[in-house]
Amino acid sequence: MPKITPVVLCGGIGERIWPLSRKSYPKQFLNLIGVHSPFQQAATRLADAASPLVMTGDEYRFIARQQLNDAGVVNADVIIEPEGKNTAPAILAAACHLAAESPNSVMLVMPADHFIPDASEFTRMVKEAANHLSVRQIVCFGVAPERPETGYGYIRLSEKENVITPVAAFSEKPDLATAEAFLADGSYLWNSGIFMMRAAELLELAAELQPEMLNAVQQAILSSSKDLDFIRLNSLEWSRVEAQSFDCCFMENATEIGCLAFTSPWSDLGDWQALAREKEVDSSGNVLHGHAHQIDSLNSLLWAEKDGLVLTGIGLNNIMAIAMGDAVLVADRARAQDVKTMVTQLKAKGVSQALSCERENRPWGWFETIARTEAFHVKILHVDPGGRLSLQSHEHRSEHWVVVKGIATVVRGEEEFLLHANESTYIHIGDKHRLCNNTDDNLEIIEVQTGTYFGEDDIERFLDEYSRR
Secondary structure (H helix, E strand, C coil), X not given: CCCEEEEEEECCCCHHHCCCCECCECHHHCCXXXXXXXXXHHHHXXXXXXXXXXXXXXXXXXXXXXXXXXXXXXXXXXXXXXXXXCHHHHHHHHXXXXXXXXXXXXXXXXXXXXXXXXXXXXXXXXXXXXXXXXXXXXXXXXXXXXXCCCCCCEEEECCCCCCCEEEEEEEXXXXXXXXXXXXXXXCEEEEEEEEEEEHHHHHHHHHHHCHHHHHHHHHHHHCCEEECCEEECCHXXXXXXXXXXXXXXXXXXXXXXXXXXXXXXXXXXXXXXXXXXXXXXXXXXXXXXXXXXEECCXXXXXXXXXXXXXXXXXXXXXXXXXXXXXXXXXXXXXXXHHHHHHHHHHHHCCCHHHCCCCEEEECCXXXXXXXXXXXXXXXXXXXXXXXXXXXXXXXXXXXXXXXXXXXXXXXXXXXXXXXXXXCEEEECCCCCEXXXXXXXXXXXXXXXXXXXXXXXXXXXXXXXXXXXX
């Protein structure tokens, strides 16, 4: 059997499950179901496969690498896209990378945010597809529809000839009446967005269908650079790549398209309705997450995410209420697809919660805002074992550090000293400083910033182990 390389596309934001998923920490990295994130599940789903290749953006590179390491995946290549260009360029970049190493490599392209609980059956299905993959064929994976879903694309099948069935047509997300007709027809499947093809053959096809895109992607790959343990595509060459979806560029234009139907459960976790379907319901059809409680409610979703936050509902019917520490969503469950529209409005109004979470992840750990006014900003800093903040200074703020857990190594000017729990120090405006955790235990600091401006762009870095700019 040919060796299969999983290609994990890991750049989405998941705006339809806002406020849980946001640009600063999107759904593929959240532990939504089970002990691992959807991204970790995707990277480890296919048994006996080659090490995965991950395509992601600059802002997610450290999260992706950390989650790979935590899942025991240590040999994966991670390619950084300088900017999102939709799925077609990302898949072509992966094909260029794999074809250079092994021209006959079979790519299994998977989004990072799907939920496929039966990994063994998925592996069997994928291996079966690989064994029947024809020359220059692209195989998509369809899911038998369970309802008239307007949030998915559809695949219309021809008459079955073999294990892999020829595709007659693709349809974009339909309106409700069309989705109902597709369901009644019986020859349509949901398009899962998972594809299989040989890397070198995809490049041949791209030379015919998308020569300009292929040339620009190849130049971005050829002039890529090594950045720590990442491969960074050349930003100038990548800027010349036209943003297009893989479906539009290839699936709707190639002639050798086949489909294999899923034989196990699948969900794209695309909105709150999809996520709720994977959760346990009570006798009245309610889904309760965290410290959520209800009286006389029906078919409602109550999701309390933050520890210590209590969410209650009385007499609700088909309502979803999502409570975070800094944002709350209340909506009719039938309007789940419209959450993205609300996020767009919030972004247009400059509402920070549209994009950012309370907890901001960094390669050294994370920080979370406790309180903020025009005069001060209070954070808790969590520094992982071995984590090191950059050597930096600030033009507009001073900082007070109080250690509440662990042992901090502090650099301030020409000094270097240790701080233990219940000890503190002061960093004056303009002082060069850094914070390190040189121990095997977590370090937690309360940081009180005072000054006139507290934005993250008020950082001048002099030395950084993570090559941040």
